[in-house]
Ligand SMILES: Nc1ncnc2c1ncn2[C@@H]1O[C@H](COP(=O)(O)OP(=O)(O)O)[C@@H](O)[C@H]1O
């Protein structure tokens with residue numbers, strides 16, 4: 001065992017106390033505010049990180065902040081599709097969703113993944129409640145028209161992928177007010193009750209807008225948005241994002257993420273960040289300390 005000299009352990013506990021004390025102004029500033037946290041499927045693969053995530057969510061609630069979790073589950077959907085002998089296909093970061101894939105999406109997101117997260121938060125001492133877009137009429141959707149990025153006259157048919165028509169946040173607000181932590185699966189419902197698969201970043205961004213959330217945090221499996229040389233871009237505006245998409249620096253799953261982030265920033269969400277969910281307690285550090293993490297998306 002390493003011996004810690006008395007004076008050094010003293011310094012360490014003083015540092016710890018300072019870190020805790022630093023949180024006070026943030027707790028005061030954010031008390032009573034709503035924060036939407038997108039928990040990406042890639043960020044939830046490690047059990048120790050899952051535990052840290054659940055503890056952070058409970059901690060936020062206990063200090064008077066209202067976290068609303070929107071979860072993904074892309075890799076988990078991919079896993080079940082593979083077992084069924086199907087190969088997933090994506091266009092502009094959106095999964096091509098035929099009827100069978102839609103069934104898998106509903107099982108995996110609305111069932112397994114949602115209930116895992118609800119269970120983890122509850123074991124950490126919170127009171128989480130799982131919702132899909134059907135519950136309380138939360139997410140109304142219609143079929144997404146996906147236009148080709150190069151030729152907008154060309155439309156891609158990607159099946160049952162949803163475009164959000166409206167969000168009725170009353171069920172989320174009632175749960176928040178009653179002390180619960182809503183955990184939302186990104187599944188929307190159409191006029192005839194048909195289900196739609198919606199990218200979780202898009203749902204998180206729209207929910208943050210409708211709830212007038214103080215913050216939108218998108219937890220993913222990368223440090224933030226990177227440039228061509230792999231360097232972290234610490235903050236980005238719409239004009240800069242357009243250029244990065246046009247030259248191919250931003251691609252795949254980062255496209256809906258950044259589009260959602262921009263939408264939320266434009267619609268008045270005070271701060272929007274893409275952060276690394278692989279860092280233990282990344283969310284807590286971003287919210288309750290002066291450190292800046294990941295990429296901040298600016299509205300101008
Ligand atoms: N410029 C970029 N900077 C960072 N990641 C990028 C960029 N362009 C594409 N990506 C990809 O986007 C991925 C994050 O999106 P995604 O896989 O959908 O994550 P999540 O499951 O968290 O939503 C990264 O792991 C990376 O592979």
Ligand SMILES: CC(=O)N[C@@H](CCC(=O)OP(=O)(O)O)C(=O)O
Pocket residue numbers: 039040041042071072073074075077093094095105161162186197198199200201253
């Ligand atoms: C239309 C579409 O692409 N839907 C996503 C929904 C899950 C998701 O967004 O998961 P991540 O956040 O882990 O990527 C999908 O089927 O993978």
